[in-house]
Amino acid sequence: MRIAIAGVLVNGDFGTVSATASIGSTTLSVVSRDIDTLIAQADAAMYSAKSRGRNCCVSWHELKGENGGERRRVLKSGSILFNERRSVIDCTVKSLGSDGAGLVLSNTSAIPPEFDLLIRGEGFETRCRVVAQDRQNVEVSFR
Incomplete structure (x- = not known):
């Protein structure tokens, strides 16, 4: 999906611009079972993706580390x-x-x-x- 978005050029009076996508994800777990927490975790992962230089994907669980977060x-x-x-x-x-x-x-x-x-x-x-x-x-x- 990121590659498809990055490949699209938008033309207008302002010239030509390209876009990128920063994607954050999370999964349902014992700790995060309600929708508000899941959205907050995915949002935090998305902002982490943006801070890493944009145009990348980050998982909430990646932020927590492999063995962390238990x-x-x-x-x-x-x-x-x-x-x-x-x-x-x-x-x-x-x-x-x-x-x-x-x-x-x-x-x-x-x-x-x-x-x-x-x-x-x-x-x-x-x-x-x-x-x-x-x-x-x-x-x-x-x-």
Whole structure:
């Protein structure tokens, strides 16, 4: 599909231009079973394809690494700490692995690109980077 798109030339008053396609994909899994999460993962993969120089395909699972991304389903209370720990947003941790987590919030619009995740009941705290998000779900990788 990428090759077919790249082979098309568009002519107009502006001259001739060609187009390319950056494609992001994901698959259904235990961690990502709802459509909003799947769309957010495919979107993150597409933007990764664009940042690699465009005109390429990237899978969400490729971003996670071959052995990375293994998570277990959990239901834990968490806190997102940012703004030098002066701001706190409560969340629910829905999946947890050695390299990342899936979080659920009432609204993700105020979430910064990087923050500290605290799970008090586990004595767990780590730096996180947002890799995908939709209106109520955030997928993070641990730094």
